[in-house]
Amino acid sequence: MKGLILFSIVVACGFVENVVSYNNQFPYRTIINFGDSLSDTGNSATNEPFKADSPYGSTYFKHPAGRMSNGRLIIDFIVKAYGLPYLPAYLNLTKGQHVKQGVNFAYSGATALDKSFFDKRGLNVPAAAYALNTQLDWFHKIKPSLCTGKEDCANFFKNSLVLVGEIGGNDINAIIPHKNVTEIREFVPDIIKAITNMTSTLISEGVVELAIPGNFPIGCNTYVLNTVNSDKKEDYDEFGCLRNYNAAIKYYNDQLKTAIDELRHKNPHVNIIYFNYYSAARRLFEKPEQYGFKGKPDTFKACCGKGGRYNLNEVCGFGDSVICDAPVKHINWDGFHFTEAGYRSVAQGLLEGPYATPPLKTPPFKIPKE
Numbered sequence: 302m303k304g305l306i307l308f309s310i311v312v313a314c315g316f317v318e319n320v321v322s323y324n325n326q327f328p329y330r331t332i333i334n335f336g337d338s339l340s341d342t343g344n345s346a347t348n349e350p351f352k353a354d355s356p357y358g359s360t361y362f363k364h365p366a367g368r369m370s371n372g373r374l375i376i377d378f379i380v381k382a383y384g385l386p387y388l389p390a391y392l393n394l395t396k397g398q399h400v401k402q403g404v405n406f407a408y409s410g411a412t413a414l415d416k417s418f419f420d421k422r423g424l425n426v427p428a429a430a431y432a433l434n435t436q437l438d439w440f441h442k443i444k445p446s447l448c449t450g451k452e453d454c455a456n457f458f459k460n461s462l463v464l465v466g467e468i469g470g471n472d473i474n475a476i477i478p479h480k481n482v483t484e485i486r487e488f489v490p491d492i493i494k495a496i497t498n499m500t501s502t503l504i505s506e507g508v509v510e511l512a513i514p515g516n517f518p519i520g521c522n523t524y525v526l527n528t529v530n531s532d533k534k535e536d537y538d539e540f541g542c543l544r545n546y547n548a549a550i551k552y553y554n555d556q557l558k559t560a561i562d563e564l565r566h567k568n569p570h571v572n573i574i575y576f577n578y579y580s581a582a583r584r585l586f587e588k589p590e591q592y593g594f595k596g597k598p599d600t601f602k603a604c605c606g607k608g609g610r611y612n613l614n615e616v617c618g619f620g621d622s623v624i625c626d627a628p629v630k631h632i633n634w635d636g637f638h639f640t641e642a643g644y645r646s647v648a649q650g651l652l653e654g655p656y657a658t659p660p661l662k663t664p665p666f667k668i669p670k671e
Contacts, residue, residue: 343368513573
């Protein structure tokens with residue numbers, strides 16, 4: 302009876318903030334994440350810590366929390382919707398820390414491809430040292446704390462969700478300055494192969510439920526818009542996004558979906574979910590007011606920054622940059638990353654539909670509006 306009363310109280314609150322017992326029969330008992338700054342909850346901050354007065358994390362956490370936003374990320378909303386605690390960053394773990402409910406290996410700036418790939422092409426991408434293979438090494442080191450033996454691991458992973466990305470966006474960003482945007486297609490197979498190899502390895506380790514996100518529409522990204530700064534009307538679509546850049550990402554996502562279909566065919570016992578980040582994010586720029594955001598001319602302006610067409614003459618956290626009056630009304634936070642409100646909208650599209658294929662297991666908790 303006490304357990305029933307406690308569960309009723311938690312559901313009434315709508316969104317659990319405390320650690321839910323590992324024994325509770327929720328859809329997922331564990332969530333494990335790999336990726337880059339879109340889901341890093343503190344790994345990169347161990348090497349480049351935020352300043353105490355940094356504006357990052359200011360809206361929700363009230364202090365820097367290792368996240369490249371003013372608050373929570375997509376992964377934060379997902380784990381809370383399933384009654385799990387925020388994922389601890391792997392590099393922040395202390396000896397003996399409980400990780401049965403999840404751990405995060407994502408590292409800001411990380412790539413799908415190894416650093417050697419970029420080095421051979423004369424590209425300096427320092428964060429590529431934390432590419433998928435590095436994150437996989439971290440996973441292997443901590444796996445004995447998750448499960449031991451084939452049977453134990455089979456029981457553990459049947460109640461686990463593993464997210465492989467988003468990853469690959471930084472690979473594309475590193476290549477674009479040195480290639481015509483249409484030429485990045487020649488590198489797409491390498492990026493996709495790194496992701497599928499990672500996924501296959503995880504499956505061989507016993508993982509049976511994975512989510513693989515596609516990439517965001519970078520043609521709508523504030524930093525990209527500010528950098529390109531084209532004065533040609535034909536370069537933009539009717540919503541103000543750069544056509545060619547979005548076309549390149551659509552091509553990438555189509556290739557990724559084809560690779561996922563092949564993985565499904567080879568592993569019929571595994572549930573592989575595609576997260577359509579592109580459409581989940583694109584809709585916010587197409588109809589910003591419908592989702593509570595500012596429309597033109599402010600749709601693409603960064604909340605944190607100062608000056609210029611996109612509020613990026615001063616970079617967030619440097620110089621005399623400032624935070625906008627209402628972050629909840631902005632999609633973009635610092636030019637590169639979304640605000641908490643932007644990430645919340647994307648997470649809702651994944652958890653409540655229709656941007657996860659096949660759909661995720663029904664979460665017991667709703668994402669809060671604020």
